[in-house]
Amino acid sequence: MADATKTHVAKELKIGSPLISCRYEPKGRFVFAGAQDYQIWRWEPASGKKVQLKGADAWVRAIGFSKDGQTLLTGGYDGRLLWWPVEGEKPSRAIDAHHGWIKAVAVSPDGKLIATSGNDRLIKLWNFADGKPVRTLTGHESRVYNIAFHPNGTHLASSDLKCNIFDWEIATGKIARKMKAEKMHSYDKTFKADIGGARSMHFTADGTKLAIGGITNVTNAFAGVGNPAVVVLEWKTGKNLMQHLAKATFRGVAWGLALHPDGTIIAGAGGSGGGQIYFWKADGKNEFHKLKMKDTCRDLHLAPDQTHFVTAHYDGHLRICKMAEKSKG
Incomplete structure (x- = not known):
């Protein structure tokens, strides 16, 4: 307890x-961190071993994982979204996802979708399995700092620089309502x-x-x-x-x-x-x-x-x- x-x-x-970011992988074996020298590191606390991953070449603030914990996702200030084997050292897939910094990445509860947000004021949905684009969500008028899937998997929350919060219907891409963090x-x-x-x-x-x-x-x-x-x-x-x-x-x-x-x-x-x-x-x-x-x-x-x-x-x-x-x- x-x-x-x-x-x-x-x-x-x-x-x-x-360092600018850190995440445990879902099974708790490793910790991943993004650094200002454009590198990503994997640390195994049990053994103390650390490994430098190769291929990011950007500040990485956005980190996520597949539902099964086997794949690492990273988004950098260069706008690239990368897939990595959790125990590997090089990305298995890279796509140009946004113009400018990717601020956040999130994976849907069912593990099928990836959501990304960035300085280009856009939110994008991607197919996790093949990296193909599914839908682009537009409506924010400033940089989209963060996103989070609702636990029920049907809605996505987003928040921008001005702390406007949008509730998105994932199936339609429409804004269900708007809120604000005062x-x-x-x-x-x-x-x-x-x-x-x-x-x-x-x-x-x-x-x-x-x-x-x-x-x-x-x-x-x-x-x-x-x-x-x-x-x-x-x-x-x-x-x-x-x-x-x-x-x-x-x-x-x-x-x-x-x-x-x-x-x-x-x-x-x-x-x-x-x-x-x-x-x-x-x-x-x-x-x-x-x-x-x-x-x-x-x-x-x-x-x-x-x-x-x-x-x-x-x-x-x-x-x-x-x-x-x-x-x-």
């Missing part, structure tokens, strides 16, 4: 270049720039709520000065139920988000304030626990065993945290 208040760093691996977007009149967007987004397992991680209370869009926040929406109505914030002022963004089955909301935050992991109860505005990290946290992903999570850091380290008492001796 996980105990957030006992969370500690159990393992860490130095990659070298600053207080998760700002316009800086001085720099004439928008800042915001869902840096992380997940449905609860039962599909009744959608959680979005990002930044709020922005005072300087150019420098990205603001506070990390998580907004939870009721999916049926679109109502903003709760905005989870840090008790103490912390400058940064909630880059990575995880929803634990026990109801705990976990977010990895990073920025000029350093790195923090926050833990909130569903009905709590402020965290009930936090863990200071050695360096800026830029992503977070919950392990399949739901007692560990991995974080990616600017100092080039992957860190695995265990939500349990430290082993003695």
Whole structure:
């Protein structure tokens, strides 16, 4: 059983270049990470072995997996979508999917479709088996930061730079409705720039709520000065139920988000304030626990065993945290 208040760093691996993404593969054997030197790394925590994958040549923020866990998907700032054997070192398929950065990739619950979103303001659906295009979803007027399939498999949620949330009917490609994550977007009149967007987004397992991680209370869009926040929406109505914030002022963004089955909301935050992991109860505005990290946290992903999570850091380290008492001796 996980105990957030006992969370500690159990393992860490130095990659070298600053990291921007991390994901456990579905069976929990490997952790994959994207780095600023255009490389993707595979780490096997049990053995400590790390392998550099060859063929990405771009910043990779978007990572996903096939339903059976045998295939890795990555999307880079070069607009390419790549398929990789999970235990291989080279891509098995590559397609030019978007003009510019692919911000997110998601796989449908039945494993048949891939969804991608990008800076070109488009969402695209692809056949997982052969990589052929299925449908392009248009309607967003700014960069589409994140996407998530609803657990029922018939709808897709998307969120853009201005934190407009669209509910898409997958079968028709039509927008069923529009919502907004309040207080998760700002316009800086001085720099004439928008800042915001869902840096992380997940449905609860039962599909009744959608959680979005990002930044709020922005005072300087150019420098990205603001506070990390998580907004939870009721999916049926679109109502903003709760905005989870840090008790103490912390400058940064909630880059990575995880929803634990026990109801705990976990977010990895990073920025000029350093790195923090926050833990909130569903009905709590402020965290009930936090863990200071050695360096800026830029992503977070919950392990399949739901007692560990991995974080990616600017100092080039992957860190695995265990939500349990430290082993003695």
